[in-house]
Amino acid sequence: MAAGPHHTDMEFLMAEHGEGTWVTVFEHIGDLRSGRQGALYCALADKDVSARAMADYGWDVQIGTDAPGFVTSYSGGEETSTYYPRSADPFQRLVYQRTFHGRKDGYIELCEEFRLLHNLYFDAKANQYITFDEAGDEVVVVKLSADRVEVRRSYLRSFMAATQRDLLLYFEFTHHFNDPVDPIESVASDTLRAEVYSGGAYVAGYKYFVRIVGKKRLLAAPLHECGIAPFEKAKRFEAFLIGGDDDAPILHTSDPATLRDYFGGNPDAPHYLTPVFFRMEVMKKYYGSSDYEIEDGRLSRKGAWSLRLDNNAPGHVSVFLGDLGRELPSKEQLYWKSFNIVPDGRTMSHANFARSFLGQFHESENPAHLFKQKFTRLNKRWAERAGWELFLPLADKDRHFFDDIRSLLTNEQAEFDALILCLAKTTIDSLNVKGIRKSVEGGETDKSIALLGQLLARLNVPDAEAYVTLLHGVQTVRSTGVAHRKGTDYEKAVARYGIDANDYAEAFNAILLQFVRLFDALLDDLGE
Structure with missing residues (x-):
């Protein structure tokens, strides 16, 4: 059988x-x-x-x-x-x-x-x-x-x-x-x-x-x-690089209970506010999902957790050692640890130092933060003053174009192309042509950039031609290199507008700052 x-x-x-x-x-x-x-x-x-x-x-x-x-x-x-x-x-x-x-x-x-x-x-x-x-x-x-x-x-x-x-x-x-x-x-x-x-x-x-x-x-x-409050499992804390170099790294746990504070606790340990540095790419995961919100100095996941961080310094992101342990879930700490780098002369931004240690207000130093802040403020003030918005709001399914605008996390062509598209969608494609035409005498053209140029001239905005050139540059790079196959026209456009192919990150930051200056000029005209 x-x-x-x-x-x-x-x-x-x-x-x-x-x-x-x-x-x-x-x-x-x-x-x-x-x-x-x-x-x-x-x-x-x-x-x-x-x-x-x-x-x-x-x-x-x-x-x-x-x-x-x-x-x-x-x-x-x-x-x-x-x-x-x-x-x-x-x-x-x-x-x-x-x-x-x-x-x-x-x-x-x-x-x-x-x-x-x-x-x-x-x-x-x-x-x-x-x-x-x-x-x-x-x-x-x-x-x-x-x-x-x-x-x-x-x-x-x-x-x-x-x-x-x-x-x-x-x-x-x-x-x-x-x-x-x-x-x-x-x-x-x-x-x-x-x-x-x-x-x-x-x-x-x-x-x-x-x-x-x-x-x-x-x-x-x-x-x-059971693992349910008040019987949760003990949180696991990762150790992060706080000094040394690649050959002799110095690590310390992020458990806040083990760190020195201003009240005499753990006097021989690193301070809670010891900065820990990470490659910029650590943020890519969060920019790629609408589940996360990234602001000046803060990253949060809806309904889950929130992390105070310094995203104002160029070339890296930093977080205080104690905040990594206190604010990040254990599995997120593991993710961040994979991007951890030795300090090696890196420092926190002036903005973060002023806010964290001096208790002072400090404007962001990140071009993308400034762009979003000034863009939002300008559109609000313009609507209040003129009765119409200078930039039309994006449709819900296009909202990510605004949210995704950031300083480059890498120096890759693909990321530069994607961000140029985001910038063009948010600004050039969103210009309120009808509203601008009504406010400009003889504004018969349907070309949004030309109409904006006429508006800037009527308002006597300094360097108006430079701003028109800026928008033409973004539009040209988008149309020759993002919307279509790249060719000699794209190469000419990149050269004409001074975009360094070896440093897309710096080039895109420069473009953002030019937009910030345009927004500031228009806010000045509104009495801001």
Whole structure:
């Protein structure tokens, strides 16, 4: 006789069920015609109840709904009906199979207590429940289908520990055969009851059957291991480069509790405000997603975390050592660590020094910050004064062109091209041609740059021609090198407007600062 699939089922129950990353807590398996059928289900119970339940192999609950309702009792000849929010049995279902007797399609529901404890969001499109980790990343916790429910083991164990209830995993596998197979023994222990039956098949076309039915008990961990406030796991702090060089680096943990402060704490340790330096590329991840907001001196992820940083100095980003530990989640610290560089003469920006140590207001030194601040202020003041916006607002799907404007993180052609496009979309393509034409006598042209030039001349803006040349330059570089295949026209345009192909970062910063001067000139005309 040979081993059959029931051997595999028993091995699964003993070694794998409930132990992997995903735990199947509900499943309908096969059908009679396939020769294999069965089901998996589960229930939660207090420790004493779950221990008693292991005295036999029978299921303590049936697949279905533990619905609220009335229980009628009799005492002294009198009938009393009492409402119960759930059945009186001590077993709590994690999964409910809702049915509507053919009037509507049934569906699967998840225990409300589990959903609320982990603050799960139902993604209807993917048919799964998700939550967010400390870094704000999505975590799939439950995967649903019509015949199967899987729960991420770590969240299931967390729920068990928090409620101090064990989990009983019920199972039933039935296989039908035509050839005799090796028998297997039943199992009876405190954590697994698996009863094995066999005999003549009761399904047409088969001679034999083997059935395994029972339950497996997963024990709840102690309460303090649930990982839910106030029992969160201890935060992991990364060590960062604070001195030395590549051959002899000096690192120190970012744990704020270990750092020197202004009150005498940890006098022999580096100070909380020790600057730690990173390559500019560390910001690429955040500029590439609308989930993050980057401001002058701050990076934040919506609804998750916020980090104070110095993004004003050219060539690098810096963060205080203590802020890295206090404000960044552990997995984000790992990401930042991969961009960590030795100080090697680098310093924080004047703006950050004034703000952090002198308590002074200091305007940003980052050309991109200045561009956005002045652009926004100008458009607001212009609308208040003239009754129309100088630059039309971008459509929602184009808003990223403004948000993505920044100093280059690398010196690569592709990034320069992308930012030139962002700049052109935000400024040249957004000029309010109708509004400008109405304010300029004889403004009949439809060319936005020419109209702006006429407006600047009417306002007697100094260096008006230089600003028109600036806009023509951006438009030309965009049209010859970004919107179309690059060729000799692009090379000529780059040379004509003084763009150094060996230093795109400096060239783009220079362009941004020219726009800032244009905005300042117009704000001066408005009396700002």
